[in-house]
Amino acid sequence: MLSRLSRFLPEFEIRLKAELAYEINRLKREKNAVILGHNYMEPALYASVPDYVGDSLELSRISAATSAEIIVFCGVRFMAETAKVLNPAKTVLIPAEKAGCSLAEGITAEDVRRLRERFPGSTVVSYVNTYADVKAESDYCCTSGNAAAVVRHLIERGRERIIFLPDEFLARNTAAETGLPFVKGWEPDAVAPEGPAVIGWSARCEVHDLFSVDDVLAVRRQFPEAVIIAHPECSPEVIEHVDISGSTKKMVEYVRTSDAKQFMLFTECSMGDNIASENPDKEMIRLCSQRCPHMALITLEDTLEALRRTQYQIELPEDIIDRARLPIDRMLEIS
Numbered sequence: 623m624l625s626r627l628s629r630f631l632p633e634f635e636i637r638l639k640a641e642l643a644y645e646i647n648r649l650k651r652e653k654n655a656v657i658l659g660h661n662y663m664e665p666a667l668y669a670s671v672p673d674y675v676g677d678s679l680e681l682s683r684i685s686a687a688t689s690a691e692i693i694v695f696c697g698v699r700f701m702a703e704t705a706k707v708l709n710p711a712k713t714v715l716i717p718a719e720k721a722g723c724s725l726a727e728g729i730t731a732e733d734v735r736r737l738r739e740r741f742p743g744s745t746v747v748s749y750v751n752t753y754a755d756v757k758a759e760s761d762y763c764c765t766s767g768n769a770a771a772v773v774r775h776l777i778e779r780g781r782e783r784i785i786f787l788p789d790e791f792l793a794r795n796t797a798a799e800t801g802l803p804f805v806k807g808w809e810p811d812a813v814a815p816e817g818p819a820v821i822g823w824s825a826r827c828e829v830h831d832l833f834s835v836d837d838v839l840a841v842r843r844q845f846p847e848a849v850i851i852a853h854p855e856c857s858p859e860v861i862e863h864v865d866i867s868g869s870t871k872k873m874v875e876y877v878r879t880s881d882a883k884q885f886m887l888f889t890e891c892s893m894g895d896n897i898a899s900e901n902p903d904k905e906m907i908r909l910c911s912q913r914c915p916h917m918a919l920i921t922l923e924d925t926l927e928a929l930r931r932t933q934y935q936i937e938l939p940e941d942i943i944d945r946a947r948l949p950i951d952r953m954l955e956i957s
């Protein structure tokens with residue numbers, strides 16, 4: 623931990639965190655648990671206790687395949703729900719009970735049913751950043767890394783109207799990438815055109831919504847050599863001005879393999895620290911004001927309590943698990 627974290631944390635803090643990590647790792651073995659850590663975890667947690675780190679898609683695959691008795695999901699609730707749907711016989715724990723997400727909370731199962739009535743014959747694609755009851759009303763799931771691939775897959779099979787939920791910006795960016803018109807599905811008088819279209823919803827990520835074109839231009843002025851990478855939950859205007867758009871997985875891979883030396887990531891700010899800790903020869907410019915308040919709730923202390931008390935368990939009704947599984951499986955098959 624010292625070698626990975628000494629650029630970000632004072633030594634006394636690393637030592638305190640290391641003691642917590644030691645106890646978590648001991649309990650993890652004793653209880654036959656696996657710990658999954660999302661890329662947005664705080665650096666001390668990210669670097670110490672997860673058996674696997676990654677984005678939603680990578681961690682979903684691992685959740686489905688693990689033989690461990692307990693899955694501790696160091697991420698927000700919709701991620702832990704996805705793990706439960708994919709492996710319902712396991713005990714799935716989330717260290718912070720209230721770790722939500724503005725996207726997942728931006729749409730309900732009833733909203734999906736109403737959209738289907740308003741746009742009959744549509745195929746519903748839900749971003750994985752949704753709760754299980756919304757996935758249960760959907761035909762396909764997608765992540766930010768495979769959204770365009772899922773939409774292309776459907777268009778090639780003659781599905782013309784795609785209701786894409788719940789992130790307005792990811793829907794607009796995916797429509798632009800696939801060359802499809804975008805419809806504001808949340809507006810009462812919205813009409814879908816004849817032929818293929820993406821019908822979106824109005825939820826936004828409260829973190830990525832904060833980045834502006836002015837931020838991009840300011841970084842360009844001050845750091846002209848930096849490669850600027852933005853998450854597709856940023857607005858289409860921001861995406862137009864950056865060098866690369868991609869999921870957290872794409873960001874990790876790009877920085878690792880690129881010859882460039884300086885990077886700016888327009889995404890949750892722990893991600894910059896986590897990538898920097900793995901690539902000491904690369905410089906990350908960081909805007910550390912943009913921390914996701916939900917991801918920030920997951921700490922080493924709470925992860926330890928989760929293992930000690932077997933808390934907080936994810937419980938879902940059986941019919942929701944059965945119905946939510948299909949769109950996730952369809953996504954995993956495509957990707």
Ligand code: SF4
Nearest residue numbers: 723724827828829914
């Ligand atoms: S960063 Fe945005 S999308 Fe991710 S959990 Fe936080 S609010 Fe949700």
